[in-house]
Amino acid sequence: MVSNISLDTSISIPEGSVGLVQSELVQFDEPLLLSSGQVLPQYELAIQTYGELNHDRSNAVLVCHALNASHHVAGMDANNPKNIGWWDNMVGPGKALDTDRFFVIGVNNIGSCFGSTGPASINPATQQPWGASFPMLTVEDWVHAQARLADYLGIKKFAAVMGGSLGGMQALSWAITCPDRLENCIVIASTPGLSAQNIGFNEVARRAIITDPEFFDGDYHNHNTVPKRGLSVARMLGHITYLSDEVMAEKFGRTQRDPTGSGQYRYHYDVEFEVESYLRYQGEKFSTYFDANTYLLTTRALDYFDPARDFGGDLARSLAEVSARFLVVSFTTDWRFTPERSREIVQALLKNKRNVTYAEVDAPHGHDAFLLDDRRYHAVVQGYYDQIAEQLGLGTRQRTTGVLA
Amino acid sequence: MVSNISLDTSISIPEGSVGLVQSELVQFDEPLLLSSGQVLPQYELAIQTYGELNHDRSNAVLVCHALNASHHVAGMDANNPKNIGWWDNMVGPGKALDTDRFFVIGVNNIGSCFGSTGPASINPATQQPWGASFPMLTVEDWVHAQARLADYLGIKKFAAVMGGSLGGMQALSWAITCPDRLENCIVIASTPGLSAQNIGFNEVARRAIITDPEFFDGDYHNHNTVPKRGLSVARMLGHITYLSDEVMAEKFGRTQRDPTGSGQYRYHYDVEFEVESYLRYQGEKFSTYFDANTYLLTTRALDYFDPARDFGGDLARSLAEVSARFLVVSFTTDWRFTPERSREIVQALLKNKRNVTYAEVDAPHGHDAFLLDDRRYHAVVQGYYDQIAEQLGLGTRQRTTGVLA
Numbered sequence: 001m002v003s004n005i006s007l008d009t010s011i012s013i014p015e016g017s018v019g020l021v022q023s024e025l026v027q028f029d030e031p032l033l034l035s036s037g038q039v040l041p042q043y044e045l046a047i048q049t050y051g052e053l054n055h056d057r058s059n060a061v062l063v064c065h066a067l068n069a070s071h072h073v074a075g076m077d078a079n080n081p082k083n084i085g086w087w088d089n090m091v092g093p094g095k096a097l098d099t100d101r102f103f104v105i106g107v108n109n110i111g112s113c114f115g116s117t118g119p120a121s122i123n124p125a126t127q128q129p130w131g132a133s134f135p136m137l138t139v140e141d142w143v144h145a146q147a148r149l150a151d152y153l154g155i156k157k158f159a160a161v162m163g164g165s166l167g168g169m170q171a172l173s174w175a176i177t178c179p180d181r182l183e184n185c186i187v188i189a190s191t192p193g194l195s196a197q198n199i200g201f202n203e204v205a206r207r208a209i210i211t212d213p214e215f216f217d218g219d220y221h222n223h224n225t226v227p228k229r230g231l232s233v234a235r236m237l238g239h240i241t242y243l244s245d246e247v248m249a250e251k252f253g254r255t256q257r258d259p260t261g262s263g264q265y266r267y268h269y270d271v272e273f274e275v276e277s278y279l280r281y282q283g284e285k286f287s288t289y290f291d292a293n294t295y296l297l298t299t300r301a302l303d304y305f306d307p308a309r310d311f312g313g314d315l316a317r318s319l320a321e322v323s324a325r326f327l328v329v330s331f332t333t334d335w336r337f338t339p340e341r342s343r344e345i346v347q348a349l350l351k352n353k354r355n356v357t358y359a360e361v362d363a364p365h366g367h368d369a370f371l372l373d374d375r376r377y378h379a380v381v382q383g384y385y386d387q388i389a390e391q392l393g394l395g396t397r398q399r400t401t402g403v404l405a
Numbered sequence: 406m407v408s409n410i411s412l413d414t415s416i417s418i419p420e421g422s423v424g425l426v427q428s429e430l431v432q433f434d435e436p437l438l439l440s441s442g443q444v445l446p447q448y449e450l451a452i453q454t455y456g457e458l459n460h461d462r463s464n465a466v467l468v469c470h471a472l473n474a475s476h477h478v479a480g481m482d483a484n485n486p487k488n489i490g491w492w493d494n495m496v497g498p499g500k501a502l503d504t505d506r507f508f509v510i511g512v513n514n515i516g517s518c519f520g521s522t523g524p525a526s527i528n529p530a531t532q533q534p535w536g537a538s539f540p541m542l543t544v545e546d547w548v549h550a551q552a553r554l555a556d557y558l559g560i561k562k563f564a565a566v567m568g569g570s571l572g573g574m575q576a577l578s579w580a581i582t583c584p585d586r587l588e589n590c591i592v593i594a595s596t597p598g599l600s601a602q603n604i605g606f607n608e609v610a611r612r613a614i615i616t617d618p619e620f621f622d623g624d625y626h627n628h629n630t631v632p633k634r635g636l637s638v639a640r641m642l643g644h645i646t647y648l649s650d651e652v653m654a655e656k657f658g659r660t661q662r663d664p665t666g667s668g669q670y671r672y673h674y675d676v677e678f679e680v681e682s683y684l685r686y687q688g689e690k691f692s693t694y695f696d697a698n699t700y701l702l703t704t705r706a707l708d709y710f711d712p713a714r715d716f717g718g719d720l721a722r723s724l725a726e727v728s729a730r731f732l733v734v735s736f737t738t739d740w741r742f743t744p745e746r747s748r749e750i751v752q753a754l755l756k757n758k759r760n761v762t763y764a765e766v767d768a769p770h771g772h773d774a775f776l777l778d779d780r781r782y783h784a785v786v787q788g789y790y791d792q793i794a795e796q797l798g799l800g801t802r803q804r805t806t807g808v809l810a
Contacts, residue, residue: 036672136672196653196680200645203681204638206674207688211634213618229616233609237642240605245740248601254711265709267441267541269611269701273708275601276608283612296674303678304670306659335650335740 011081016092016401018050018075018099021085023115028148032110035304038135042124045149046071046108046115050091051099053153059394060103060155062146062182063087064163064170067238067298068290070114073106074099087164089373094401096382101394102159110145111137111297119293120221130293132218137297139166139305143173150181159388161324162186164370165337166298169305172345175324176307184388185324186381189334189370191341192315192348193306198336201241202299205234209292218293227292232283234295239282244333244366252278315344316351326356327384329377331369357384373403416486421497421806423455423480423504426490428520433553437515440709443540447529450554451476451513451520455496456504458558464799465508465560467551467587468492469568469575472643472703473695475519478511479504492569494778499806501787506799507564515550516542516702524698525626535698537623542702544571544710548578555586564793566729567591569775570742571703574710577750580729581712589793590729591786594739594775596746597720597753598711603741606646607704610639614697623698632697637688639700644687649738649771657683720749721756731761732789734782736774762789778808 013019025044032040048071053060063073065086074091077083091097091104108116111134119134150158161174161182168190175185194202209215212230216223240248252275256263271277311317326349330342339360349356359380363369369377382404386397418424430449437445453476458465468478470491479496482488496502496509513521516539524539555563566579566587573595580590599607614620617635621628645653657680661668676682716722731754735747744765754761764785768774774782787809791802 036670038672193659195650196657196659196678197645197648197650199659199678200641200653200680200684203678203684204641204645207634207641207685208613208638210674211638229612233613233616233638236605236609236612240602240609243602245600245602245743248605252601254598254601254604254714265441267443267705269615269705273601273604273608275605279605279608280612300672300674309659338650 011076013076016095016405017088018092020078020081021048021050021072021075022078023048023071025115026149026152028145028152030148032141032145032148034135034141035138036136040110040117040135043110043117043145045110045145047149048072048075048085048106050074050104051102053103053155054394057155058157058159058392059101060105060153060158061097062105062107062150062158062161062174063091064107064142064146064161064167065109066163066165066167067295067302068286069167070112071106071108071116072114073104086371089402090378090381092401094397094399094405096378096402096404097162097385098382098389098397100398101389102385105149105153107146107149109142111294111301113291113294118291119218119297120291129221131221132293134293134297137301139169139173139301140177142170142301143177146170146174147178147181156181158182159392159394160184160186160385162188163190164188165190165367166302169302173305173307175322175326176318179321179323182324183392184327184384185322186327186329186384187342187345188329189331189337189367190345191337192308192345194303199303201237202303205237206296206299208233208237209296215292218296220292226287228287231287231290231292231295232280235286235290236279236283239279241336242366242368244335244364246333247365248275250364315348319348319352319354322349322352322354326354327381328356328358329370329380330360331363331365331367331377332360333364334367334369336367375403378403416481418481421500421810422493423497425483425486426453426455426477426480427483428453428476430520431554431557433550433557435553437546437550437553439540439546440543441541445515445522445540448515448522448550450515450550452554453477453480453490453511455479455509456507458508458560459799462560463562463564463797464506465510465558465563466502467510467512467555467563467566467579468496469512469547469551469566469572470514471568471570471572472700472707473691474572475517476511476513476521477519478509491776494807495783495786497806499802499804499810501783501807501809502567502790503787503794503802505803506794507790510554510558512551512554514547516699516706518696518699523696524623524702525696534626536626537698539698539702542706544574544578544706545582547575547706548582551575551579552583552586561586563587564797564799565589565591565790567593568595569593570595570772571707574707578710578712580727580731581723584726584728587729588797589732589789591732591734591789592747592750593734594736594742594772595750596742597713597750599708604708606642607708610642611701611704613638613642614701620697623701625697631692633692636692636695636697636700637685640691640695641684641688644684646741647771647773649740649769651738652770653680655769720753724753724757724759727754727757727759731759732786733761733763734766734775734785735764736766736768736770736772738769739772739774741772780808783808
């Protein structure tokens with residue numbers, strides 16, 4: 001179901017970009033039984049694809065997204081070419097994930113607000129937005145829905161499933177729940193389960209949203225309103241946890257927002273420091289486009305993810321059936337999902353004598369580092385994909401673009 | 406102005422406690438010129454004292470409080486003996502700060518909601534609560550008001566000014582702004598200025614309060630309401646930053662609040678994990694007794710504190726006139742005010758060839774460690790006070806109680 005869009009051919013495509021991309025909607029009419037026991041009667045998944053699926057369908061890579069992202073992974077949105085995919089620095093012809101050789105699929109998760117069926121979608125049974133009645137989801141539910149997408153696309157086994165942060169949890173869950181369906185699992189800036197501190201921050205964000213009087217128990221659609229205040233606070237808090245103390249010091253420090261240039265404090269609660277201006281802007285922008293119910297269910301899915309839980313807390317046992325090779329990447333200044341948490345995954349894989357490559361990248365940016373250009377980080381990922389291409393006979397790299405060019 | 410209270414003599418006083426204590430209110434009728442340029446026409450300070458002021462008034466120690474504390478530093482509140490002072494483990498006969506030898510003063514800051522004049526007090530000019538019209542304050546304003554208290558008590562020079570966190574900033578500011586009025590300065594778990602991350606967290610907390618529809622631009626008193634939702638979110642967030650990731654993992658981990666004992670997730674946004682229950686409880690309790698305007702002005706005073714600011718960012722220059730000896734203490738797992746920040750103070754003092762003792766205590770509790778019993782931490786403080794007593798000829802310790810006994 002691709003809507004016809006007349007592409008503006010005057011737009012110049014940068015080297016290494018997959019160019020203008022259109023989204024597709026794939027409809028699934030078979031009900032999806034969820035971890036909660038609830039059933040999603042039908043759903044649509046919004047996807048984008050880059051590169052070409054090869055003849056034996058062995059070169060497909062699934063990219064899973066984090067809280068605030070979507071299926072628009074790479075390239076320029078055909079409807080709005082200034083809207084660049086969230087991992088465009090990683091995915092493209094000649095880039096670390098090389099679309100000259102790999103067929104890359106970006107998929108928007110159910111429960112999202114960027115195209116796939118979610119709380120803001122119309123519930124066919126009521127012809128009203130699902131709102132608060134949209135079922136709760138887990139990472140495993142997302143993987144289940146994505147596996148059906150693989151069936152639809154005729155992909156029996158992915159060359160790799162890859163993701164950062166919450167996307168990395170999905171990749172890990174793929175390796176556990178569908179071990180025969182991926183050759184490689186790439187888990188970046190992720191964790192085998194949220195810490196109490198992580199859950200605590202999620203809970204603060206949720207309380208900000210849920211106690212916003214405009215939330216109306218999740219049925220704000222029916223009241224023609226949006227819990228913007230709560231969403232904004234949630235996003236501001238999120239942003240702090242995505243950045244390292246170091247990078248915030250460097251970006252903002254104690255720099256004043258000082259329109260008069262006097263250098264004096266103005267003694268009020270409006271913006272006095274640059275960091276306040278940044279956070280407020282991010283919060284307010286987010287509250288204009290992100291669905292509050294999606295925020296709630298996504299943070300809850302994060303809380304719930306804990307593959308070791310069914311194995312008495314033993315992560316190694318939860319990974320016993322895994323057959324994929326792994327690349328695990330963490331960032332030294334990521335205090336949200338610390339390198340220690342990635343090392344737990346690595347240790348559990350090694351206990352099972354699985355093939356795992358681990359890189360701990362010394363990057364200053366905190367959790368957000370997984371989204372940023374970093375030569376050493378991209379070199380690790382590129383090297384790993386070159387290995388995959390060799391394993392699967394996908395040919396050698398024809399060009400190198402992006403941060404590594 | 407002590408109200409007469411009939412003390413219940415049947416209450417047993419634990420060893421090392423200063424016993425039942427009453428608060429006093431001291432009235433100041435001389436207007437206080439504030440950093441902002443505004444004037445507080447008159448104000449009262451609530452205080453408590455423990456021990457006896459000696460003949461030459463050389464044994465007085467001023468204890469400054471942090472965001473959520475008061476002048477009730479030690480002992481049992483005579484009006485409610487279960488209400489134990491916030492630093493009772495530190496202050497008492499035979500304790501680290503030994504009231505057998507020192508005369509200790511706890512003072513509630515202006516702007517607070519625990520007895521001293523603050524936004525919830527009646528503005529004499531209007532006979533209404535000050536509310537949003539209460540002036541903004543700085544750490545220097547608090548020190549100024551405390552110096553007047555010293556005058557009132559006839560104390561020319563403190564044996565020490567001491568505080569943790571925001572209280573440590575006040576101690577540091579005493580050493581800078583009134584160098585001749587303290588022999589020693591004890592700065593615990595503090596910082597010479599908030600980082601961008603610190604300001605960011607404060608700003609999120611303030612936005613939660615200010616955007617609460619019950620805030621009414623700070624004049625909620627006139628609407629007979631309280632911005633409880635915002636206060637609760639602010640306090641939940643604060644709590645996370647007071648605790649280390651490690652201690653949260655140990656206290657809560659991923660333990661579920663599981664009334665049915667099934668071990669199953671219940672797929673809702675009510676309490677699912679113990680950490681959520683703890684944070685909600687703390688937030689709700691706080692919102693019933695803490696004044697929102699006090700929260701705002703106190704976090705802003707934290708943001709503003711930056712003694713190096715008038716010296717081109719050079720902390721050493723800002724300390725050039727300091728004459729006090731220093732004890733600086735930090736805690737390894739304090740990620741709010743990290744040991745690095747304390748070391749900045751130490752380095753700046755050493756640059757000025759000042760006498761400074763520095764202890765970095767390996768404690769698991771995060772920022773909150775400064776309030777907790779920790780043998781090594783208290784031993785450092787006790788040793789330092791024993792030195793002060795020797796310097797000032799206050800006699801030797803007669804007994805040791807508390808964590809060090």
